[in-house]
Amino acid sequence: MDKKDNLNNVTDLRENKDTLIEKNTEQVVTNKKPLPWKRIIALGFAFILVSNIIFALGVYKFSWHDSITRTVLRVVPYPAVLVKSRIITIGQYHKDLDSYKNYYKVGQKADFSSEEGQKLFKTLKEDLLNQLIEEKIIQAEAKKMNIKVSKTEIEDEYKKLVEVNGEDTLKKQIKDYYNWDMSTFKAKIGLKILRNKVEEKIKKDDIANKKSKVDELLKKVKGGEDFAKVAKENSEDQSSAEGGNLGWVSKGKYAQEFEDAAFSLKPGEISNVVETIDGLNIIKVNDKKENEVLVSRILIKTITLDEWLKQKKTEYKIRTLIDINKINP
Structure with missing residues (x-):
């Protein structure tokens, strides 16, 4: 066999080897299965779960209160207080706290960095928490009593306030003092009417x-x-x-x-x-x-409404999940 034949044989061997490698590579690629969709969903849930655990730890243990946390809490209903089956969310608590804080800053010129201001803020936090708990109890008991508040009743009460203050002035005060929109303000009116109706009912009984x-x-x-x-x-x-x-x-x-x-x-x-x-x-x-x-x-x-509410608070087995003492002005 001459040199030319040997060279051709070597070339053929190389070509066969390259072809075999290409086929094997194609087979590996072909046999590689895509990630199952169930696994993708499971990984997604795991990520969400871990993120929620970390976030909850920050909120409940370390009382995170930065702007990002507060934005999340407006969307995700982390509970601040459990009133039987009813929930007061952390977002709701902080939203109302900011409103009342703004009222004292604008209306009363309160300085929450001062010693007096810090005492006021402590009282404000406690009073607000108690108010929200009482609202949940009243709403639950009103449902049992079949007591409701109509839109007409809310509008009538709103018109009375407009007659006294003027609508433009009233809207400005609501915005400047509490930073509430009109729907929030009317919801507060509804809660006040409901409270009065429940008080009348328990008194009558x-x-x-x-x-x-x-x-x-x-x-x-x-x-x-x-x-x-x-x-x-x-x-x-x-x-x-x-x-x-x-x-x-x-x-x-x-x-x-x-x-x-x-x-x-x-x-x-x-x-x-x-x-x-x-x-x-x-x-x-x-x-x-x-x-x-x-x-x-x-x-x-x-019986007074306060006495009645005191009794109901023991019945409702209220659980407070946040430490309001860690919330700073």
Whole structure:
């Protein structure tokens, strides 16, 4: 075999080798499968989960409050407080806190960097948290009572404010003091109306529950039993120790309903049941001058909204998840 033949054989071997490598490479490329979509989704969820854990750690443990965090919290509803099944979000808390902080800065010229300002901010944080908790309780209880607030009621209340302040002035004040838009302001009006309606309902129910007791006491004193003795044994007023004696009363000291009844009585007369903000009253006039009456009373107190809310807070097993003490002005 001459040199030329040897050279041709070597060339053929190289070509065969190159062809084999190319085929193997094509086979590897062909056999390489794309990343399964389920794995991609799983990796995505894992990334989101880890990101949320890190973010939650920053929010709850280290009380992050920078602009990026606050932007995220406006979108992602991280809970600040659990009121049974209802949630107060961190975003909601910070949004309202910023609004009230702005009110004190603009309206009261508060300096939150001063010692006095820091005390004010501490009180503001606590009051706001309590307010939001009470709103959730009232909303939940109002639903049970089938109490609702209509758009018409909100608009009527808004019109009253416009009549007093003028619409342009009112809108400017809302924006300047609280940085609220009109929908936020009207939502606040709705919450106030709902609170008043719930207060009226619980007051009415409590009066109904206690009316029979007061009627029985009225029957006793009008039947001749000693007023001072009945007052001492039953009245829930501080004056009970003195047999219900309030001393000389002039106009402007007590509720209008109380004074109207007292000044209409003659010495020795006893009123029917008089309802006031304090509760249910039985009034006796012992003596009378031109502008004063010597009065005794039996008072059976009716529940206040604050007392009712205090009871409900124990029932709702409230869990606060954020440390408001770590929030700085």
